[in-house]
Amino acid sequence: MSAVETLEEPVAESGKGYWSGVGARLMRDPLTLLCMSVILLLILSAVFAPWLGLADPYKGSMIARLKPIGTPGHILGTDEQGRDMLARLIYGGRLTLFIGLTPVVLAFFIGGTLGIVAGYAGGWVNTLIMRTVDVFFAFPSVLLAIAISGALGAGIVNSLVSLTIVFIPPLTRVAEAVTSGVRALDYIDAARASGANALTVIRVHVIGNVLSPIFVYATSLTSVCMILAAGLSFLGIGVRPPEPEWGLMLNTLRSAIYVNPWLSALPGLMIFITSLCLNLLSDGVRSAMNVRD
């Protein structure tokens, strides 16, 4: 260990970097911080749900069905099978957030790569990739998600696949646009003239300049993805019962809107809060990172 330490190179004192500036701007934005905390709280409570001392989200009771909000022992009431709503809403965050956020992450990597390759390579590679993307743009996102999920059938993996396919085209298009912008700059030509191959140029000179606009755009898609993912389950082509998931819960509780209306709206409220926070968070990150539309 000490042998390694002696080899440490002296580091030049650097000024305040880009990221500390972004961090400082975020810290001065209370709304964004609030949204960040809400999202973090939702994620943490979903992850640590089994250790929160909640009721069993799968265990129903024939005699305790559709208890109203505020029932002792069931703070948020019970659903149509007598299962504790609070537990199901918190456990429901696991699948909802997972299926709602993973496709954007996957599409960020896949679409980002495709777009950078298309933008950097140009020529027929660009034409091939971008014309294919154009075809997917001919479908409204909801329609495409429902079409693919509907054909593949219900299931968590199928939902992830269809939503990832939905979000690859927009990310490819944005990545291609910013990359071809950077590609036209002189320093890229200079790097190529100095003998760097395409991979090196992309890794060293392109990625750093295109990543943040692509990233910011990806964050703006998370809220739509959440709504779509829960929407698929709401339609019955996403998560299968009896798993707790907000969209699916909203669907099964529809039969109860005449018995216990506000209880049946709770899962949707969770979707709304999450997607609102994701949208505001994305706006905050965008302005903190100073990326224009």
Add this chain to the structure above:
Amino acid sequence: MFSYFLRRVILMLPVAFGVSVICFMLVQIAPGDPLTAIMPVDATADEQAAMRAVYGLDKPLPVQYAIWIGNLAQGDMGRSIASGRPVAGEVFGAVNNSLLLAFSAAVIAFPIGIFLGFLAGYFRDSWIDRVVTAISIAGVSVPNYWLGIVLVIIFSVNLGWLPSMGAGPGGSQDWSWDWLHMRHLVLPAVTLAVVPIGIVARTVRALAGDLLTQDFVQALYAKGMSRGDVLRHVARNAAATALSVMGLQLGYLLGGSILIETVFNWPGSGFLLSNAIFQRDLPLLQGTILVLALFFVGMNLIVDVAQAAIDPRIKRS
């Protein structure tokens, strides 16, 4: 103008071809045999093979595609596996109802969106701006299928003012513009309008805000033009972009109505689509998606051409 139109149509053809390929592939990616739904469990291998030949499923994929597209050109979209009726008839009836819903939502959403967006852009950074921005963020964030349920709870369950489902007496066939039918349209149309209100308001706000700070606006004021006339100039400059956003939104409304139609049991394409999914009626699923997607492609074409007609700068670029 006509040559521009022609150029857009030619550019659209490969996209339409791609759309048809994707719709064709939808049936191919579906797990299992498309015939399992209608095939008796005890069908012999020979009977299965005969059935496959009847549906043309024994031929290679490109041939199947060619046959499919050939039939399509003659208006034949195959037969629904569940009902046995021609897909084309079912889809067009349903798309009609969806269009009714989507246009009603657009009629509600676009004037409100433009008005709010313009107010916010004109009074930038005032409290009006902040209220409108909050409305538009809430509008684009709300899962509209949930909003539909909330509106049903308020206006149907609690107040009993409006019906919660269906398209009125006579069901899907017998629509007329009287209150008996239109009251069924109110809740789904309002629900569907919320997202485009947010998006249109946001776009118009940005457009108006940018245009109002440009030099030509100052110049118009400086030469003594009245406020109303200046705003007319601003509106003309914003029209092309605003129009393209609204055109796309109309297409999205048709797609987005799928979830809303399920909430309100509205007998449109979304309703048809979810039935097709649950009965694993793949020809019907394929036909519905194809018609909706081609409608969206056509909508984009109209928007492009209309945009160029309004703003000659677009045609030149």
